[in-house]
Amino acid sequence: MIPQPVSVGPADGAFLLDSRTPLDAPKELDGVASWLRATLRCPLPPGGGGVGLRVDPALRPEAYEVKCTPDRLKITGGSPAGVFYGLQTLRQLLPPQALRRAGPTGWRVPAVTVTDRPRFGWRGVMLDVARHFMPVADVLRFVDLAAFHKLNVLHLHLTDDQGWRLEVPGWPRLTEVGAWRSESMLGARQHVRFDGRPHGGFYTADDLREIVAYAGERHMRVVPEVDMPGHMQAAIAAYPKLGNGFAGGVRTGWGISSHVLDLGPESLDFCRAVLDQLCEIFPSELIGIGGDECPRDDWGGEDRQPAFTALMAAHLATRGRRIYGWDEILEGGAPAGAVVAAWRGQEPTTVAARRGHQVVACPDIVAYLDYRQSDDPGEPTPVGTRLTLADVYAFSPVPEGLSPAERELVLGGQANVWTEHMDSARVVDYLVYPRLCAFAEAVWDAPDRSYASFAARLPEHLDRLDALGVNYRPLTGPRPWDARPDAPGNPRDRSDRLAELAEMTKRLAFENPV
Template sequence: MIPEPVSMVAAEGAFALGADTLLDAPAELAGVASWLRTTLRLPLAPGGGGVGLRVDPALGPEAYEVRCTPERLEITGGSAAGVFYGGQTLRQLLPPQALRRAGPVGWAVPAVTISDRPRFGWRGVMLDVARHFMPVADVLRFVDLAAFHKLNVLHLHLTDDQGWRLPVPGWPRLTEVGAWRSESMLGARQHARFDGRPHGGFYTAGDLREIVAYAGERHVRVVPEVDMPGHMQAAVAAYPKLGNGFEGGVRTGWGISSHVLNLGDEALRFCRDVLDELCELFPSELIGIGGDECPRDEWGGEDRQPAFTALMAEHLAARGRRIYGWDEILEGGAPAGAVVAAWRGAEPTTIAARSGHQVVSCPDISVYLDYRQSDDPGEPTPVGTLLSLAEVYAFSAVPEGLSEAERELVLGGQANVWTEHMETARQVDYMTYPRLSAFAEAVWDAPGRSYASFEARLPGHLERLDALAVNYRPVSGPRPWDARPDAPGNPRELQDRLAELAEMTARLDRSKLA
């Protein structure tokens, strides 16, 4: 079972789960009960029967218990979310064929008592739909797979230099122009290869509401992100008046554009309009404003970003929201109430916590799932440092040396799926699984977890991923058809990346480490 439960005690016998099984659930669990009926492909008729769903607040919000005897199967959670996680555990107690959408139904559930709870409240995964647009159906499937692993946050990266995926009232050219590019780069940018094929797409307001509702039914909160004031070439291509003299198209190459917002009155109004629309479409308290990798060239070298970040934080606060930004927002002082996504190695998590900010740990060298999985020449477009399955499993969200109060500020961890080199859902599957399975166990973080145990359980879990039609990377290595000789990569050595990260984070206040 992945993630491994805190406690699991097997007993004799099994419970027969079939078409005549009755389901007993209170009204507050109607959503979970409906989901369970659908996912098990069983009627589970309402009544005082053999399956019971219960809420017991004494357990804690996301904790749950599964008690299965030959006579009864009961799932109790500290909230509806806890009951939902118990239902996901039930799915893993069944044979893999129970996860398929067709075939026989009715299974024996082994008698067992499971008591379980996560360590962290933020168990997230970021999906980049800006570099390569992912249709709604693929996003919903991505949510289903994350929820199957008991992840509870989807950070949706909606805009970047290479594409704008969000409609904003009053700014129609964002999707008419900014959502489309003339071609895409093939492989790492050092090779300067292009495919010559237009690419693009965007979500309607209805699409985004559907994603939010679907995720919410699976107890996944969606945190939207529109990157600002940098990573804005798509917006400036649509509205040159927002920029600093640039008049060109949506960026076709990877990497960071120097074409940023000018931060004049019109650009500030634009940003507020964007944030207002995010608040309309997404109920999340946190709204992502990015804030990373913003060149200052077009500002004459002046650093206008801290003042800009403070203005956006003030605007969101007036709507009862808070900003969520990459750790660059710490440079010059992040606004009070900001939540930091600490990505530039492990150090920014420590600095954020010691600065009094809530922080989500997502260091690139540990949880960036676009990074290569091995040194095998058959890996598709190998970029970044080596990030094997075992190295993802070894991730720890809380750095050593923090005080108890500082550790409480670490909300959890997040894996990031950047899609420059993932044009399709099939390629996202290959780069994401089973590494995201390992990450899910790392942030569930049951006491005593070990990679040896995970490795022993993984073959059975891969059978589940097969049943769910996931194009995961085999443990034995890439298959011949996984390779991308037309899209060469740029592997990096860890020591080189660590030196680069030290230079990138030089503007952070290391005095807070003392």
Template sequence: MIPLPVSARPGPGAFRLTAGTPMTVGPGLEGVATWLRDALRCPLPPGGRGITLRIDPSLTREGYELTCAPGALDLVGGSPAGVFYAAQSLRQLLHPAALRRAGPVGWDVPAVTVADHPRFAWRGVMLDVARHFMPVADVLRFVDLAAFHKLNVLHLHLTDDQGWRVEVPRWPRLTTVGAWRPSSMLGSRVHGRDDGRPHGGFYTSDDLREIVAYAADRHVTVVPEIDMPGHMQAAVAAYPHLGNGFDGGVRTTWGISPHVLNMGDEALRFCRDVLDHICDIFPSELIGIGGDECPPGEWQGSPIADRVGLHGVQPWFTALMADHLATRGRRVYGWDEILAGGAPAGAVVAAWRGPTPTTVAARLGHDVVSCPDIKVYLDYRQSDDPGEPTPVGTLLTLEDVYGFDPVPPGLTSAEEAHVLGGQANVWTEHMEHARRVDYMTYPRLCAFAEAVWGAPTRSYESFVERLPVHLARLDALGVNYRPLAGPRPWDARPDAPGNPRTLPDRLAELAQMTADLPRP
């Protein structure tokens, strides 16, 4: 199984699972039962001795026990989430054909006793739908695959310079204008190529509610992100008065736009309106406000810069948004740039610029999610093979991802407690559709899932031995994963050249980028 359970003891015989196998469902588990019947394509009628779903409060919340013997199959969890993870393990015990949506029903489940629980509470994956829009059906499929690997957070990056993907009723031009761009770059921005094809799309409020509800049924929390006050060119293109004199369109090139929000009353009202709308849709306690890569140049000489200093504008803004979210019972989730100048109390930091920000945040007493680019950015190239599509970033192999540990060395036990877990990030500048997302994400996300679920003493050799069977499961689920042998001829993108980086160069760059972080 992937992720590998804490313990699994095989027994003699097998349990025969058929369409007529009865299922007893304990209180509070009706949702898990409905999902399991659909996933197995079995009616599993109530009553009788067969499958049992129940909660055992003595287990940890996401912990579970799966006990399979010839006469009975018990799925027990510390909560509905734990029972759900037991059910996902059950799916992996079946023949891969059982994961298909058609075909005969009736499989043997090998006798086994599994006792399992995750190491980290936050096992997340971020999906960027701003650079390349993904239809609702593709997002739901992305959630299903994440849940299959026992990940429990979907960080949804909804806005950026290149596109605004969520309707906001009071600000309709965000989607009539900001959701569309006339073209996109082909490959890395250093080559200056353009495809000349319009691109866009957005989610209605009902679309987003559907995603939230679908994810909740799979015990995945959707954490939305509206990037502010930088990465806002799409919004400023829609409403130029929110900017600082820019009157151009939605950004068509990758990279960081210098065009940011002004800090006037109308821009602040806009931000509060958007966050209120997001809070109405997403029940997540954490609301992402980005805060990354915000060039302050356009604020030079502004009244707020004169009052708090040019580099004090963003911390001032972040504190305002944190205070507003607090009125809605929510907390800020922001990239590690929010540490500069002092992150608001209660903020959770997404530490992406190498391993240093995780250490800084934990030592300052902030809860932190570790997502260093050199370990878990799944847009980074997977090998040096010239057939890799648009190779960018540093080399990030399957083994590199498997070796990721969210907790950096040198922390005290109290500081380690602030590390909530880890998150893999799927940035889509070079992933123009779901098939490309599959290729860049899997099987590296399988390795990541085991890294954030299991013990730090896990074995890559064991993972590689189990992986071929798991890839057969991904085949059954229709995943266009990268073959272990390397890219196929049709995976290449010769029209979209990349820009590979070396690790030493990137580490030097990260050291410079994080030089302004406080050193507790």
């Protein structure tokens, strides 16, 4: 099973699960029971003596127990979420054919006792739908696959220089203009190649509510992000008055635009309107404001970002929400209550925790799934440092040297899926899986987990991914048709990237030595 449970005790015999098996579940588990029936394609009529679902508050909320004997299958969780994770384990106890949408619906569940719980409360994955728009159906499928691996946070990156993906009342040109670009880059930006094809799309409020509801049924919360005050060229292309004289279009090249918000009264009102819309759609306490990679050219070199971040945090506080931002918000001092996504190596996780901020570790050198998977020339658009399955598996959210109180502030970890070079769900599958399987086990973090054990279990798990229709990267390497000779990459050396990250985060250490 992946992620590896804390304890598995096999026994003799098996339990027959078929269309006649009764399901006994209390009302508080109606949603979980409905999901189970639909997923297994079995009616599971109400009644006792077959499958029993229960909530036991004595367990931790996301903990669960599966007890299967030849006569009874009982799944108990500390909350409905815990029961749901127990049911995901049940799916992995079944043959891979049970994961398909067609075929037989009677299976034998091996007798076993599984006792399990996650170590970290934030087991997240970020999906960038700004660089390449992903239709709602593909987002829902992405959620299903993440939930299958017991991840519980979807960070949805909704806007960037290359596209604006949500409606905001009173600002129609955001989707009329900002959601569309004239073409996209082919490969890494150093090659200056373009495909000549328009690209775009956006989500209506109802689309986003559907994603939130679908994820909620799978016990995943959705944390939205609208990047500000940088990464705003798409919005400024729609409303040039928000910028500083820029009158061009939505950015077609990758990389960072120097065209940022001017931070005058109208721009501030715009940002508040955007945040209000996010609060209307998303129930998440945390609302992402990005805050990363914001050039100061348009501000005459002046650093106006800390004051802007404080204003946005204050506005969200009036709605009972808190900001979630990349670790650049630490520069100049992040507002009290801000949660930090620490991406520039491991140092920002330490800095955030020592300054008293809750923090989610997502260092690019181990958690950016757009980075190349090997040195094989057949890897599609190889960018970034080499990030193998073993590298991802070795991830630990908590840096060494933190005090017990500081360690408590590390909420967990998050893998990031940046889609500059992922123009379809098929390519997302290839870059994400099976590395996200390794990441899921790292943040679930059973006490005795090991890469050797994971590698031994993975081939059987790939049969499950096959049944789920996932275009994962084969363990033997890329297939000829995975290559993208038309979209060349830009591989990076790990030592060079580490030196670059150290330079990028110097200011953090200077402001508050740790």
